[in-house]
Amino acid sequence: MVLALTTLPCIFAQAEVVIIVSSHSSLAPQTAQVCQAFLGRVKTPTPVNFSEKNPLREEFYSKACKKDPAQVQAIWSKMIFTGTGTPPAEVDNATAMKKSIAADTNSVGYIDKKDVDASVKVVAGFN
Numbered sequence: 001m002v003l004a005l006t007t008l009p010c011i012f013a014q015a016e017v018v019i020i021v022s023s024h025s026s027l028a029p030q031t032a033q034v035c036q037a038f039l040g041r042v043k044t045p046t047p048v049n050f051s052e053k054n055p056l057r058e059e060f061y062s063k064a065c066k067k068d069p070a071q072v073q074a075i076w077s078k079m080i081f082t083g084t085g086t087p088p089a090e091v092d093n094a095t096a097m098k099k100s101i102a103a104d105t106n107s108v109g110y111i112d113k114k115d116v117d118a119s120v121k122v123v124a125g126f127n
Helices: 031-038 055-065 069-082 094-103
Strands: 017-022 046-050 089-091 107-112 120-126
Touching: 017 055, 017 094, 031 046, 031 055, 031 120, 046 055, 046 094, 055 069, 055 107, 055 120, 089 094, 094 107, 094 120
Parallel strands: 046 089, 046 107
Antiparallel strands: 017 107, 017 120
16 A cells, blocks of 8 residues: 655644844844844844754744845855954854843844743744
8 A cells, every 4th residue: 555645735834933132121123123133234232143053043034134044144254254244143042042132131033932931022023
């Protein structure tokens, strides 16, 4: 008996990416300002990024900033080469992201909405 798996619909759960700040922060940045920070064009808020191995990174840049990984890499390569920018600090997982954001009221990051807790607050979201 052969099961035709190709006829079954494939459903991949995508994260609901949310931009977060510390629960004690007075920051309420617009998405455009957050993207400018993550792309090195403004100094505040201070961005905290996931490492490249975390799939949420690509999803964040795609949904929030409308950039693919190659575009982001090109922007940062140019800035690093010319000495005009330093990429955001990186963390590996949601726990480290929340800890970093909660500790600095001037920082901004992103996580999957399901990982939000009382240490951070959501300022924007993307499906």
